[in-house]
Amino acid sequence: MAHRTAFERHAPDPALVERSLAGSRQAVFWLEDAGAGPTYPALTASTTADLTVVGGGYLGLWAAVHAKRRDPGRRVVLLEAQTVGWAASGRNGGFCEASLTHGEDNGRSRWPEQHDDLVRLGAQNLDAFEADVRDLGLDCEWERTGTLEVAVEEHQVGWLADEPGFLDRDGVRAEVASPLFLAGALDTDGTALVHPARLARELARVAGDLGVEVHEHSAVSGLRRVAGGVEVATDRATVTSGDVVLATNVFPSLLRRNRLMTVPVYDYVLVTEPLTAEQRAAIGWERRCGLGDLANQFHYARLTSDDRVLWGGYDAVYPRGGRLHVRHEDRPASHARLAAHFLATFPQLEDVRFSHRWAGAIDTCTQFTAFYGTSHGGRVAHAAGFTGLGVGATRFAAEVLLDLLAGQENERTALRMVRERPLPFPPEPVAGIGINLTRWSLDRADHRGGRRNAFLRVLDRAGLGFDS
Incomplete structure (x- = not known):
């Protein structure tokens, strides 16, 4: 039987979601923050x-x-x-x-x-x-912070139990304070932020x-x-x-x-305004590590140098016909869903506003x-x-x-x-049907305690398993 995910069980008031996005701009924070660069x-x-x-x-x-x-x-x-x-x-x-x-x-x-x-x-x-x-003097805000993987559902806790750096409920919340986090695994060396x-x-x-x-x-x-x-x-x-x-x-x-x-899959991202000292204290995150959860449709998050929270992932949208177009970058439903999941994860930040929203196409192969x-x-x-x-x-x-x-x-x-070359995707319309069926099945698995249906099990045996 399907059940609600943690993000749905802790869903914020829709008015809070709407308010958090009200002043956001459709713009890439990183490109804007870097300012005008040299031209060639x-x-x-x-x-x-x-x-x-x-x-x-x-x-x-x-x-x-x-x-x-x-x-x-x-x-x-x-x-x-x-x-x-x-x-x-x-x-x-x-x-x-x-x-x-x-x-x-x-x-x-x-x-x-x-x-x-x-x-x-x-x-x-x-x-x-x-x-x-x-050695090359790359001014790119390099931070060798590592990453924290978090379980937000009971069935995910077991996936982390044997991982190096395992953290129980108290341990993970001491790293990053969220009522959704049930366990974690901290890798202090394998990831840097840039x-x-x-x-x-x-x-x-x-x-x-x-x-x-x-x-x-x-x-x-x-x-x-x-x-x-x-x-x-x-x-x-x-x-x-x-x-x-x-x-x-x-x-x-x-x-x-x-x-x-390859096929394009659009990924959606939000960035908050800079957090105040009180807001930072409310969530901890002193290690400034990268953050990701374990769902098929997962979220990723990090802090910027000026203490904004970047929050992205979950929706992985394949555009109709596999065609790239700028119109796919403005998808209000995806950004609203992200905002709702952010507020569910960090209810102590309900007064935070998002300053930027954007999307980009990922080159996925099989x-x-x-x-x-x-x-x-x-x-x-x-x-x-x-x-x-x-x-x-x-x-x-x-x-x-x-x-x-x-x-x-x-x-x-x-x-x-x-x-060796991987398998190609089939041509349209077969590719679109298969990719969207896969996305539906992954969402269903997240709502069924991680249990993968027959379609996903066939893909797994063929080496074509997928997540967002």
């Missing part, structure tokens, strides 16, 4: 390069930076369709996790024989990320300092193999390049073979972590499908792509995660 000229004249990077988000920026650090004499051109970091890289939650596999369960179930290696490589990557922040937009801008700054030629408003329309390399075409000019990295995230791939490999490949005779390397955990993993992925282009055989390129 559009590509207007054809040129040549040793490496062309398509995409000015984290993956493309890391690829450009790594390429120049490996070979300072290499001519690197980066082409961005709009502006550096404007999409997923500028509007995510700012969690930089060690995991390269979208969590332990996903990694262990898909690549059990390499799981320990993937964990070690992920930890090394996070440490190297931190070293880069220091300012997403500042990180993107700082990586672009470093790339420019290293000699990368960055061009904004230079959308790539096609690739063509030519003698000695690949021609990368924009509307106004071309770059004839020895090698190419494709880092286009959720946007339609320039490779036809990858058009069904293995829920990045897949890799090459084309055009090994001259073009690509990665996509990070499924919302790309802040740290894109740094690792950039190294992998450069290794693939160089023909290197090493521990990274030998990973099954790198060598």
Whole structure:
């Protein structure tokens, strides 16, 4: 029998929800907080390069930076369709996790024989990320705070009981005070917090300092193999390049073979006004760790440098036909639901107002972590499908792509995660039907003590299990 979730049992007065959102703006806090940054000229004249990077988000920026650090004499051109970091890289939650596999369960179930290696490589990557922040002088509000996972339903408590850093009811509420929290597990080392937009801008700054030629408003329309390399075409000019990295995230791939490999899923976020000292004291959170619950449709939360609470997740909305459009970013029902769940979690903050609300599209693939490949005779390397955990993993992925282009055989390129392609999504309308049936089933499981129905069990056996 279905039951109400904790967020429904503790639902606030609808008037409080409406009041909390009344003054909010549809705007990305991170991009607004970062302020006006440097601009980069559009590509207007054809040129040549040793490496062309398509995409000015984290993956493309890391690829450009790594390429120049490996070979300072290499001519690197980066082409961005709009502006550096404007999409997923500028509007995510700012969690930089060690995991390269979208969590332990996903990694262990898909690549059990390499799981320990993937964990070690992920930890090394996070440490190297931190070293880069220091050595490159990246002003991105880096905080190695760790994360706190919390159980909000009785059946979830058992999922945490054997976890390192387990906290009982009193222990978890001593970390973050919420009447909904029944238990927790604290990982003090595996996650850092960053300012997403500042990180993107700082990586672009470093790339420019290293000699990368960055061009904004230079959308790539096609690739063509030519003698000695690949021609990368924009509307106004071309770059004839020895090698190419494709880092286009959720946007339609320039490779036809990858058009069904990812789908967009919209994620919704709220940010509060800065908390007062009294409000901070009411919730504790002295460790400033990242926060997430264990539901299929989960929430994530963190504090900003000026003590706002970022609160996101739960709804994961697949747009009709799988088409990206700015209209999907303003979804009042999703933001109202988020606000209600926030007030249920922190009733002591009922007077807090939300200043910003926004959404962004996540590039989801069927293995829920990045897949890799090459084309055009090994001259073009690509990665996509990070499924919302790309802040740290894109740094690792950039190294992998450069290794693939160089023909290197090493521990990274030998990973099954790198060598094998996941299953593609079916074409529309089948994809939409299946994705929305999955979302319905996950919601049903959250209302039935975590019990997964026959449809979800079939997906699990096929390696296609999913959560929000």
